[in-house]
Amino acid sequence: MSVEVYYDDDADLAVIQGRRVAVIGYGSQGHAHALSLRDSGVDVVVGLPEGSRSRAKAEEQGLEVRTPAEAAAAADVIMVLAPDTAQRTLYAEHIAPHLSAGKALFFGHGFNIRYGFITPPAEVDVAMVAPKGPGHLVRRQYVDGKGVPCLVAVEQDASGNALALALAYAKAIGGTRAGVIRTSFAEETETDLFGEQAVLCGGASALVQTGFEVLTEAGYAPEIAYFECLHELKLIVDLMYEGGIARMRYSVSDTAEYGDYSRGPRVVDARVKQEMQRILAEIRSGDFAREWIAEDDAGRPNFTKWRAEGAAHPIEETGRKLRGMMSWVDRPITETA
């Protein structure tokens, strides 16, 4: 492999067990990191604003909760797991005043460093530990004795020990059980944004909704359209996940495989590829980041409208009914492990 991959034997837990870690934010990633760090013998404090809805949950789970400023002041390693849009103000007001030589500032995603919304002082380590999966899965895998692969990156190595610290942190949340790949803040941020916009979230949602619309507008039952365009997608993606696209094509019928080769490129055609290239260019230039921060500063008018429209799409109502018939869809990964 052309990338560097680290496993359990490459990381020393003692490096992080000797530090006090503040996990700022207790959402999808924050709860997973804080609980798994604690279970790995690390001294953890969670940082949340006084009125935060997450406070009760963190306290119920036996964690010490302080304000972000108190947590940052008390910690040697500060992991920022608040929403990307909240991080620059959080950093300026509550974290920066408590940074000093010997401390480390960690992120779960490189957005604010890559686009210059946060510029830490030169005397602190700046690193990233970014699990390549949703936080609830990160926690569930840790509890099951496994792990979700992570990316690590070092932006500033003031101590000369930043990589060892990041690897120790990744080990404490289960990442080195699966494998940790070294990258840069720029590569992680740009590929993460591209993946979620063009393929994983944006591309997949649009493909599923559009397929559902084409079938139902042509008069087919929404329940049948749901099975064909959404439900079975997981089964197909599971095959790709296990053995690549080739494994999926081996497992489906020859009829499906012929339709895949002959019709797939008509759906995702040269125009779609060009649009994906434009999306990547907007990410690399910083246009997307500036647009998203401006949208957030304006109170998220488009985000709120699009979220409501998505929730009202007929596929959601059909899905709610059908999932009630599926006894095995009973442990959503959004449940806290």
Ligand SMILES: NC(=O)C1=CN([C@@H]2O[C@H](COP(=O)(O)OP(=O)(O)OC[C@H]3O[C@@H](n4cnc5c(N)ncnc54)[C@H](OP(=O)(O)O)[C@@H]3O)[C@@H](O)[C@H]2O)C=CC1
């Ligand atoms: N979701 C994921 O699985 C992944 C996320 N990441 C990255 O991890 C980071 C966190 O994302 P995610 O876990 O999705 O976030 P969530 O939206 O799930 O959770 C955010 C948490 O931060 C708290 N919070 C909100 N504002 C502040 C603030 N000003 N100060 C302190 N805490 C605050 C929220 O509290 P409250 O309950 O009060 O709102 C909540 O506990 C991001 O950088 C994201 O890109 C990386 C990989 C995957």
Ligand SMILES: CC[C@](O)(C(C)=O)C(=O)O
């Ligand atoms: C795919 C979405 C993601 O990038 C993730 C879970 O990795 C995110 O930002 O939530």
Ligand SMILES: [Mg+2]
């Ligand atoms: Mg991601």
Ligand SMILES: [Mg+2]
């Ligand atoms: Mg992301």
